Amino acid sequence: MAVLLRIEDLKTQFFTSRGVVQAVDGVSLHVDEGETIGIVGESGCGKTMTALSVLRLVPEPGRIVGGHIWFRERDVTKMDAEQIRAFRGSDVAMIFQDPMTSMNPVTRVGTQTEEAMTAHERFSPKDAMGRVVPLLQRVRIPAADRRKQDYPHQFSGGMRQRAMIAMGLANEPSLIIADEPTTALDVTVQAQIVTLLKQLNRELGTAIMLITHNMALVASICSRVIVMYAGRVVEEGPVEQIFKNPQHPYTWSLLRSVPRVDEKRRSRLVSITGLPPDLVRMPPGCKFHPRCAFREDRCSEEEPALTEVGPHQIARCWVLMENVSQEAARKLEAVTVPHDVAQELKAAPELEEAADGG
């Protein structure tokens, strides 16, 4: 498959009064034509900023300070204002978490969808008008010819998200970036949207970059997964490989920190202690080492590079999970509540109750 998008050593920083926030710190990744990739990580790991950088939509006071973003043969970072305007929407479309804030509340849904087409002058106003209903039907909006007259607030959350996808598809982009597209939706509606995204990928060959914290969603939609932490890629590989054999302790912990709806036997969840690092004052060495249960001395001294750890799988770690014993891994499932403190707390109020009664 030909490469559609190639990000090379991307650095996106925010210049704040506290200092320079290194939101994206040397990210390299690629998306093939028609491919579905997932970018996962917790809030603040840089996944959304990577996506916004691709569209050059990084909000103030942030800016791209280094690297290249190749879309086919063109470097997005070098585009002028006119070029980037033509690029957004027609080559790459973005779907956001909250469809309500990304739609115009005083314009009819049909008109907004039409505007998405005429803005790029790819379709004549007449053609654009004719395409609205088929587009809304494609994203399974019932009674589309009537509902196109509705305003966004008359749509339910799931329908708004579908209308957003319709607008995203309006100019037949080669890549859809979906940033937590189902996080705000109920699970039955989430299933509808996920099914829709999969169909669009299959039927139109649109590549999808799914940004999410939900590993299960990635397993459902994506063929390749990229795990980010502290503004960098820490692991990448085919989805089966990553879920079966995660090598970075962060990926491993993320997968074991969520319960499964199909769990037969109740297992203890692995919790990652502490918080992600302050992106202004990053720790030395591996950025995950302060929270890593398997760290060694050199982890705090020198940052590991991304190295091959399996077929098409790379990870940024000195230790790697294949070298961690099962006993060491099982320690993470230990009980954390101090028993002695609990005993004292239980004992104390009984005295008062006795005093109260007497």
Place this chain on the structure above:
Amino acid sequence: MAVEASTGTSTQPALDPVLLRVEDVYKHFPIGGAVGEVVRAVDGVSFEVRRGETLGLVGESGCGKSTLARVVTQLQPATAGRVVFDGQDLTRLSGSRLRRVRRQVQIIFQDPFASLDPRMTVGEIIAEPIDNFGIARGRARQERIQELLRLVGLNPNFTNRYPHEFSGGQRQRIGIARALAPNPTFIVCDEPVSALDVSIQAQIINLLQDLQHEFNLTYLFIAHDLAVVRHLSNRVAVMYLGKVVEVADRTDIYESPQHPYTRALLSSVPVPDPVVESGRDPILLQGEIPSPVNPPSGCRFHTRCPIARVPGLCSETEPELEPHGRPTQRAACHFAGSEIG
């Protein structure tokens, strides 16, 4: 205490295995206008929570689960019905008798940002229930606050800090410490982890499990995340549009769901396993939850149900919660257990 509370049933064993009985509870909210329209948020719900267990309550937004949490804790009065806690009907208690029960019944809220007063220090927040219920004074009070902080994994010297100085997960720990302060027996957890990042969710879920074990707590655990509910609950109740549509032991409901809504819900949840995912085929429901102002006639789920007979039984007669499937299971469906084609 049970002797006085239960009139005429003197042969009852001393300790009722059921701690909380919710009996035909309604909560309607009037909406503007003269026609007397109401939002039927909770519309005739009955269930019980046994001592020491976790009852998971699941459902999508708008199904009434959070309203139910507020009625159970008497933060809002029920429109009708009884909430019987440890033999006492809370809806009929007031003043000091309600206060005494309230000490036993605590709640942990979803939003760790909105549920802590930003102008109070952590010490003051945790001291409030201690003072309210006269649990400790002076030095013992201060020690108890610090012990509670240590218990939930926070630095005991942080009593003079304000909520904004803490992360979301840490704030949720403060909320848990506050709930534990009066040594309750029953805690309503209303979506306690849904606002948190996944790794932090695991910390809080483990903490809640450890605390339950350590203090022999009973939980009503309300959430929309079916995986979290399966992980934490002994029994599970599923709500739809103000009603309980199915209730059963956790394994039974997840392995052999009887109500078509439960089936659709469970089939909608993706699993973090690409091999399982490639074979999973969700039951896609049409549309979304109807308005609780004018719920559909008959079975409320019939407008979205893949097996409903409409017009017919499903659109005309409301099904009762009755035994279906395995021995622990009850479902409110005329065609419970039918194949979904």
